[in-house]
Amino acid sequence: xxxxxxxxxxxxxxxxxxxxxxxxxxxxxxxxxxxxxxxxxxxxxxxxxxxxxxxxxxxxxxxxxxxxxxxxxxxxxxxxxxxxxxxxxxxxxxxxxxxxxxxxxxxxxxxxxxxxxxxxxxxxxxxxxxxxxxxxxxxxxxxxxxxxxxxxxxxxxxxxxxxxxxxx
Amino acid sequence: xxxxxxxxxxxxxxxxxxxxxxxxxxxxxxxxxxxxxxxxxxxxxxxxxxxxxxxxxxxxxxxxxxxxxxxxxxxxxxxxxxxxxxxxxxxxxxxxxxxxxxxxxxxxxxxxxxxxxxxxxxxxxxxxxxxxxxxxxxxxxxxxxxxxxxxxxxxxxxxxxxxxxxxx
Numbered sequence: 001x002x003x004x005x006x007x008x009x010x011x012x013x014x015x016x017x018x019x020x021x022x023x024x025x026x027x028x029x030x031x032x033x034x035x036x037x038x039x040x041x042x043x044x045x046x047x048x049x050x051x052x053x054x055x056x057x058x059x060x061x062x063x064x065x066x067x068x069x070x071x072x073x074x075x076x077x078x079x080x081x082x083x084x085x086x087x088x089x090x091x092x093x094x095x096x097x098x099x100x101x102x103x104x105x106x107x108x109x110x111x112x113x114x115x116x117x118x119x120x121x122x123x124x125x126x127x128x129x130x131x132x133x134x135x136x137x138x139x140x141x142x143x144x145x146x147x148x149x150x151x152x153x154x155x156x157x158x159x160x161x162x163x164x165x166x167x168x
Numbered sequence: 169x170x171x172x173x174x175x176x177x178x179x180x181x182x183x184x185x186x187x188x189x190x191x192x193x194x195x196x197x198x199x200x201x202x203x204x205x206x207x208x209x210x211x212x213x214x215x216x217x218x219x220x221x222x223x224x225x226x227x228x229x230x231x232x233x234x235x236x237x238x239x240x241x242x243x244x245x246x247x248x249x250x251x252x253x254x255x256x257x258x259x260x261x262x263x264x265x266x267x268x269x270x271x272x273x274x275x276x277x278x279x280x281x282x283x284x285x286x287x288x289x290x291x292x293x294x295x296x297x298x299x300x301x302x303x304x305x306x307x308x309x310x311x312x313x314x315x316x317x318x319x320x321x322x323x324x325x326x327x328x329x330x331x332x333x334x335x336x
Contacts, residue, residue: 032229034236035256048257048292048320056259057232061225068202088203089216091224091267091315098261127216131262146261152216 002156003078003086004128009118012130015043015066015111020054022105028058053102059145060097089127089152097147107138109124109145121152128155170324171246171254172296177286183234183279183302188222190273196226221270227313228265231279231302257295257320265315275306277313284316290321295320 022041029038033055036043072121075085090121101110117131130153190209197206201223204211212220243253271277285299298321304313 032233034233034240048295055223055232056261057229064223064225065200065202072202090270093224093264093266095264097263097265099259100261102258124216153299167325 002154003075004153004155005082006054007086007115007130007153009115012075013021013070013113013115013122015063015070015113015134017108017110018062018066019108020058020062020103020105022052025052025054025058025103025105026138027053028061037077044063049102051104053104054107056099056145057086059099059109059136060147061104062109063136063145066098067113067134084156089124089154090147091151092129094147097145099145101138101142101144103138107144109136109138111136111145116148117150120155124152126157127152128153129153170322171243171252172321172323175254175286175298175321176281177283179283181238181283181300182282183231183281184236185276185278186230186234187276188226188230188271189310190220190271193220193222193226193271193273197223200256201225217270219270219272221272222275224267224313227267227271227277228315230277231304231313231315234279235281235302252324255322257292257322259317259319260297262315262317265313267313269306269310269312271306271312275312277306279304279306279313285318289320292320294323294325296323297321 035058037047037049037053038055041052046052071086071088078085111134113132113134115130116133117129119129121127121129125163129150131148131150133146133148135143138144182308194207197203205215205217205221206223209220222306239254239256246253279302281300282304283298284301287297289295289297297318299316299318301313301314301316306312
């Protein structure tokens with residue numbers, strides 16, 4: 001059974017945790033999102049946030065890093081067991097990204113995904129499209145991040161013969 | 169007239185351009201999205217991408233930086249003219265993010281936004297919610313990025329009196 005066939009709608013994948021520090025929050029913000037409430041504790045206290053908080057793009061980037069590490073570790077295990085790894089390709093995009101609560105210095109956010117969609121690609125024979133909803137929850141139980149992402153993965157099946165397609 | 173009132177649905181904001189380099193693509197990927205097709209030219213050539221390309225999260229982070237710089241410059245101009253700046257608060261999230269084409273080393277991507285929504289916030293008196301659709305187009309004319317983001321901005325109006333709310 002190939003890696004694509006082993007993934008089922010409803011599967012849960014726990015990517016892991018990340019601790020956000022004030023320094024890490026400021027470093028990301030200085031490069032990609034230099035708004036005062038991500039950079040300056042005092043200015044942040046005067047803002048609607050009431051204190052320093054991470055850029056939402058920082059939270060998203062951290063999620064992506066944990067996702068990649070998680071699937072890399074999973075693939076290494078598969079290879080060690082003589083099984084094929086899950087081969088990922090491009091992502092067409094994502095939907096419904098939400099930042100319902102701020103991420104503060106010291107917050108520990110755990111990201112967990114659920115497979116919510118799986119189908120063969122119409123545009124790319126031999127590839128499937130996986131969709132998953134990933135949630136980031138911090139130590140207080142508050143949800144700080146939600147998103148539904150989509151990605152192409154190899155099905156391990158030969159490309160189907162399409163009626164009427166050129167034979168060459 | 170305050171800054172919120174000066175923004176109208178249909179307004180276009182040209183954030184500016186960014187040139188993606190192989191080094192910049194690899195640096196972002198090494199930290200946040202270490203998939204081979206963002207890190208290794210040869211492995212990328214063997215992948216569905218056919219060559220090195222930027223992490224989609226990198227493209228998004230670059231868009232955010234140009235957005236912040238653009239509104240900072242706009243606010244500086246407003247302040248110099250004795251006008252109030254646009255005060256931004258949290259973003260509840262975003263919708264329909266798409267990466268329709270890869271960003272390659274040497275690509276110059278220009279990001280342009282259109283205001284697509286503007287309303288007073290129900291949950292945060294004195295604040296409005298702006299929505300904009302931002303598109304990233306590279307020098308070939310190909311669209312590489314699309315997203316509709318939402319953000320709270322100060323309306324400059326006092327919070328309305330809510331019937332039945334406590335007077336203290």
